[in-house]
Amino acid sequence: MTESATTADPTARHYDREFVRTFFTSPTAVEGEDDSAKMLRSAAQLRGMRAPDVWVPDNEDATAPSMRAEGVRNIVDVVREHGAAVPGEIHPRVVWHRDDPQTRYRGFQQILEITDPENGAVEHIDGFVIPEVGGVDDWKKADEFLTIAEREHGLDPESLSMSVIVESGEAELAMGDLREEMGKPANNLQRLFLLVDGEVDYTKDMRAMTPTGELPPWPELRHNTSRGASAAGLVAVDGPYDDIRDVEGYRERMRENRAKGMTGIWSLTPTQVEVANTAPLPPESGRWLLEVDGREIELDAEEGRHVYRGDGLGLEETGTGQYVLRAGGDEQTLDADELREELLDRAAYVPSMDDIVDSMEAFEDAKDAGKGAIAMTREATLEIDGVAVEHSTDRMWDEATYQAAKTPITLFQDVYEHRPDQHDDLEQRYGADVVERATNVG
Template sequence: MSTHTDRLHDRKFVRTFFTTPTAVKGEDDSAKMLRRAAQLSGIEAPDVWVPDNEDATAPSMRDEGIENIIDVLSEHGADVPGEIHPRVVWHRESPETRYQGFQQILELADPENGAVEHLDGVVIPEVGDIDDWKKADEFITIVENEHGLEEGSLAMSVIVESGEAELALGDLREEMGKPSNNLERLFLLVDGEVDYTKDMRAITPTGELPPWPELRHNTSRGASAAGLIAIDGPYDDIRDVEGYHERMTDNQAKGMLGIWSLTPGQVVEANKSPLPPKNGSWLLEVDDREIELEAEDGRYVYEGDAIELEEAADDRYRLSVGGDEQELDGDELSQELLDLASYIPSLNDIVDSMEEFEAAKEAGKGAIAMERSATIAIDGVEVEISNDRMWDEATYQAAQTPITLFQDVYENRPDQHEDLEEMYGEDLVERAMVVG
């Protein structure tokens, strides 16, 4: 018997979940947005493309939307570099809507229509408790049997848009693997904060969405426990690139490395965001904000006015941070700045450290100290900082996550090889693919 640890999908990570309307009213070609999205490649193409026959498409256009998905996949599906998971209609409280979703899946998966060979799965919105998830799974199983497809060949992703669905996340580990269902077909758990806010009857003074950090944590935890992949919901302010980055950074600290993308521009940002940076950088924390230092001629320069530093008499220094002034000797100053500083390692830094630890482990050492140092310049005064970090097996395993992500991207997205080599250099890419 299968267990909840059996994965029916190959991807370990998904960075981008890109939705496209399936039929646009008033256009000569109602499928033009689908055709455009199907031809994206490289860093502009998502890991998962979602022809969206639910919220993004008007109800009156959804029948035509299914026809458009079939036409576009038949023509362009073989060239789409990511996975293809259309979103169909569904609702936990509407048998009629669930039946419509079943009919849409049945049509999409019909081998005579020429699209199913390019279809990786379907996305089910508005799910409820775990019994509702099982209904969707059973419908997909029926479709597979109706069309002579292997059971489990179509993945199922769900959008968590209700309190019921959020509670169901805690049931997944127990339910998956039972012989009465095929829930091992589950792939992505996607947050839908807009409908979730409506379902929770939440109100904010500005009318904007609450941040819902608990939902994102619970979805990430549910995905981790069940061997699935967690994806954050859409970030509606498509011009706010900085805010989009902040959201992704916050998500990544929760283990949620993927996010919904609404535009090709967001796809590019989200494809790059979880990857280690090309160059390492030093930050200084000031007034609860982390400020990145400018790299200049081997130094890291602070250019703000919240920190002031000047030399005093007798090899001492006056340091002012947020208005609090101290007089320190050289060692004290180095330690004070070290306490304020943090480092974001580059891909090369991570690979170097892992290679060094692997060599030490092969030589019989269980732990080694690795030094990191920098010259920080503030108001023309240069200060050397340095610290040692102990690396053991646990540290090594933790460092593998960004490397495993990089390797997963490289293996599954050959269309991005050129982009990755341009970002990091061919030699570093080769080293990153064998370390770990």
């Protein structure tokens, strides 16, 4: 459950989780089935890496309008039966629309029924997801309905969090108003939790078109949502990736998002949940990359060397202390120092969890000894066309570097704290010793 606000600071977090990796929606009622709630029951019993951080019984787009009344009853029944064992948070999605008072009223009625203590589900409900919001005044209407439901049913104030789906230009602009609006006595917007992109309806609202009919990538929306979440102390989540078979495309989307500060992503299947749960975690082993033709190629680790096997880069030793480097049709003759400089520009290292923890522990020890900054050296033998080159990099660590490196460890610690059902998976991935050190560092 969310915690009651104790400060008017608009950037203060009022909930337990700092990171959400997965936002998994399930239809609340499936027409034509003996058990219309079968997909809800299946989702409620997911565990480990296949279970999401946030489970969203979806009584809006994922459920046919004719089935939504039954969908509310199914939410109550399934959450009452399975909610206590669900490892993540539960946030039903109700109907709402910024331009339709009748739809907003139906959403309010759904909230009232789901949160009625006599139905036995509300003790396992963490909040609600509100779609199709508009300007910030519309967000306040949804907040007011949640406040009324809490008072009507005798629930703790602000015990229900509110997440919104950004599906319009109005909602995108409203994110810029949150810092000023949150914490005012006239609203309880501090109950906000997730800002979730909904690129499909956003595309419709923007009247955008592409030659193929596919969705535009909308990098600006993802950046603005991440920025809005950071400014207001919330969590940003990307929208659905519809091509559920394109696992590598899904991973690439997440890599792009993490560079924007957006860790979470919508998941449509348990397989996507598993991919999205593991992708943001630090790697279990480090790896070297080499920039070739504008792309970063992972090198093969073999007997203490890191080997490039592609055709885009060639290296030959002349026997006179010089080297011939071929790249993209160009050829350079370099001495040993010049070659090391060239590879310094091309080579990069992706640190493992163990590497990150080692570096953080070394800096903490140095800081305890009174040092404000230390140099970290990383050495490797790179091999191109059978020619081995000794590669060495130095990185200066100070407090700012330490805090930046801490983010993936903070993510891991957040996962370890809130998802005990994943402890075995994490120990299998990293080893018990690394897990113990990672939970204690920082």
